[in-house]
Amino acid sequence: MKNLAIQVKGLQKSYKQHQVLKGVNFEVEQGSIFALLGSNGAGKTTAVKILTTLLKPDSGTIKVNGFDVTSNPDHVRQAISLTGQFAAVDEILTGRENLIMIAKLRYLKNPRQVAEDLLKRFGLTEAADRKASTYSGGMRRRLDIALSLVGTPQIVFLDEPTTGLDPEARLEVWKMVKELAAGGTTIFLTTQYLEEAEQLADRIAILHEGRIIANGTLAELKKLFPQAKVEYVEKQPSLEDIFLAIIGKKEAM
Template identity: 50%
Template sequence: MTNIIEVANIQKRFKTKTVLTDVTLSVETGTIYALLGANGSGKTTLLKIITGLLDQDNGTVSISHLEVRQHQQEIQRLFSYSAQASTVDDVLTGHENLKLIAKLRHVSNPNQIAVDLLNEFKLSAAVNKRVATYSGGMRRRLDLAMSLVGDPEILFLDEPTTGLDPLSRNDLWETIRKLKKAGKTIFLTTQYLEEADLLADQIGFLKDGRIIETGTPAEMKQLAGPEKLILTFETEQLLHQATSQLVGFDLSPINDVSLSVKLPDTVQTVMDILSILQNAALKPVSFEVTAPTLDDVFMQLTKEV
């Protein structure tokens, strides 16, 4: 699979503040890339540089093997950018918003394009309603529909589900999955780690002006360590007895009656531990295997010095 987006050694300063120090990343065609980072880490700044809305101080950005600053007109036909703030016009109806964008992009048959996109994004019931009356989820779906006018190859989505209720967020996630299945390349920034986990093929973590970690969701979770077995006992005394039996395992106390055990080999280690406890007549009240989450990774990476 070939890379459709190539970002190399991007640097950006605003007066005395350095926002991006040395950002390098690549995105494969037909995949979803999620950019994670704490608030103020420079995610939106990087997105604006990639899309040509902001000039970098140093480094290069290429989309479909074309350097962005040298081929802006050609490249703008290849992608659509959906910003954090909705770009829909409240005075117009959903149909009028889509038809206007279709005309501005010189798309043939703008009326049919508007109708088709309203149907695709489940907005046909509100076709003649002013956007000012739309819910947050409806506005975001319309915004995404508008970004598809002209059938771009790449979609840049800056925190696409911020402010949406869980149901609207799930609906938008399903739409994004369908766009990927249709062959679109999607680059998104997000504050929702669950969003990156569920959608992304590749995740990049932006910190201190650099991409400090990158990988699939599964690979990123490994940064937080192995799976753990959580054991809970009825009394503190039983916990101490169990601890004395589990010599050689990597144990960490959780509270007076619970402890965790790191699992380098999940199945075998769990079987060994439960066998030891059974032979010692130390039956736990409960046990649970827990896997690292992107929350764990986020906390670890943001705390690292």
């Protein structure tokens, strides 16, 4: 039997007259990387806010780490962390001070040692005593993810974590995400970068106009795409080809 970190059934959410989520269903296995893909306005961030107890659903059953997000939000919060689209670091503080502050807020023993361990893990030891305002985009994002790991959460939500990063910094984040999953952490990732999902995710769901219209491994999604026509070289479809074909934005070749 599968051990599930997240279960979502019949999730609906509206803002006034606009229905954003129209009965969303999916599951995320423990220790896996799950990618939720979708265009701007598809409802990805709304789904993340509901899963992380920042927003209440209109209807549906949503369980995170075995707890209902509506009736047991405190238990959910103890098991998760959330890294949003923009780095939530205090730029006045140094990298070390940021980590110590969060460790103290989580009432952890020996917050200085917690900070040291995370600085080393994320390659920030040399920059530890510089103000975060002097960090590059990639360093700031690394610090942001390090902050989200204070207290060793079981499930990490990354909402478009590489938005605005250069290719080198993006690769750094990808490496960290893979390492986290290899250590048993469940990763829930939203992204607009299809290559990101292709590189990282164990399972991929495509959210379009408020519904999950495809869900599976990359290999399973490729089966939804028409067989490649053999002319001189057989071209395998990329995840971008599959995504655009599924949402009806591109005629299948």
